[in-house]
Amino acid sequence: MPEHNLHHPVTAKILSLFEDRGDSQYGGEAVTQREHALQAACLAQQADASPALIVAALLHDLGHLLHGLPQDAPAQGIDDVHEELAARWLKKFFAMEVVAPVQLHVAAKRYLSRDVNYRRRLSAPSEHSLLLQGGPMSDAEAAEFEAQPHFDAAVQLRTWDDAAKIAGLQTPPVTHFAGYIDRVLQESDSCR
Numbered sequence: 001m002p003e004h005n006l007h008h009p010v011t012a013k014i015l016s017l018f019e020d021r022g023d024s025q026y027g028g029e030a031v032t033q034r035e036h037a038l039q040a041a042c043l044a045q046q047a048d049a050s051p052a053l054i055v056a057a058l059l060h061d062l063g064h065l066l067h068g069l070p071q072d073a074p075a076q077g078i079d080d081v082h083e084e085l086a087a088r089w090l091k092k093f094f095a096m097e098v099v100a101p102v103q104l105h106v107a108a109k110r111y112l113s114r115d116v117n118y119r120r121r122l123s124a125p126s127e128h129s130l131l132l133q134g135g136p137m138s139d140a141e142a143a144e145f146e147a148q149p150h151f152d153a154a155v156q157l158r159t160w161d162d163a164a165k166i167a168g169l170q171t172p173p174v175t176h177f178a179g180y181i182d183r184v185l186q187e188s189d190s191c192r
């Protein structure tokens, strides 16, 4: 029996999305979508994050695996709004502890970019997409963002996202995280 069949059907779908599309380049960076997702999830795991936040870290850029736009869309001046696409898909199956940090990970970059030291450390492609995404937040936007119930999780996820761009870094495979996805799905199933 293929390993995917041992998992929740949504986990199996996610594994196959990574299998089919995970080799695509992560928008102008030196890592693939799969490497980026795995590095982000490992950082979350190392930080002892909750299973929901580890899953959110793994899936934060799932939108890039769902849309049909070229992976260099930002270089062509297109904001692919991948965070909304991912959130719409994830909402069908996962609790907000997973969905919200994913949905807010671009807003978190706009929030953190108010700090010039943070902004200076952004990679060139990330700085480029920041401008397409609206640039740093205004004071009013930042105050509203801080009041979001999932503010802390979104900012944490963002710091892992920014660090998950190391070429050649060894990580476990996507299947390592499949148990976390199953567990989080079962928890949200039981609350419906």
Ligand code: FE
Residues within 6 Å of the ligand: 036, 060, 061, 161
């Ligand atoms: Fe990312």
